[in-house]
Amino acid sequence: MSRTDSLHVADRLHSAAIRLLRAVRVADAEAGVTAPKLSALSVLVFAGPMSLTALARNEQVTAATMSKLVADLEGEGLASKRADPADKRGVRVEATAKGRAILEAGRKRRLALLQAKLAKLPREQRALLAEAAELMLELAKS
Template sequence: MARSDLSETARRLHSGAIRLLRMARAADDESGLSAPKLSALSVLAFGGPQSLSGLARAEQVTAATMSKLVGDLEAEGLVAKRTDRNDRRGVRIAVTARGRALMEKGQKARLALIRARLATLSDAERAVLDQAAALMLRLAGSPP
């Protein structure tokens, strides 16, 4: 593949990802939670209880930002925060059942949008996207 083809693929991939996420974002309003909140809940739901700084790192924001956001989530009963028994400087943050339910609802709506669109494709096309998803995660340095 020539250099210009690489650039073209990069450009279209970038553009495709942006548009796909914009489309999926339309479903977020239903949960009544912002994207940052949903995202943090998702990290907790899938990764289990975290320290505040761990959560901030996962979300690529500062501890100050995450401290505020977690405070809000706690006030809304979506996470529970308590002193870390192994290191009393820190806290452990866990998602509550309510928080998990809301997060799953939000995610379900988002994925339903994508899934409905996927259903309009052929099996071969879907297989392409399946492989591409794994490649994209690899490109970004994340585990699939």
């Protein structure tokens, strides 16, 4: 039976997150696109175009970090920046068609490792992990 005191759960979740991300690192090299880039791209694809600051906030990094990252994405043709007509200080960032394609391909490749492992699990465990993931996302945001 798993311990359920908050500290222990927090500890295990923390370790699990670290290890999991390290485990899928391998496939990233194949895509030539890094996890933070794919993550930002993913937000643009699913939530649509937004300001750079909004994207940074969503990704929980500073504007400076996101400025660089978006510049890279733009340089790689995966995202585009355009002056925001509604606010001359800012820009609108959106994913390109290439970005969408790369995201899908890269995402599948990166997750293939996880997927293969998950596919071997009983359906109940997968369901459990799916539910846990949603809880974790809520935790991270709150």
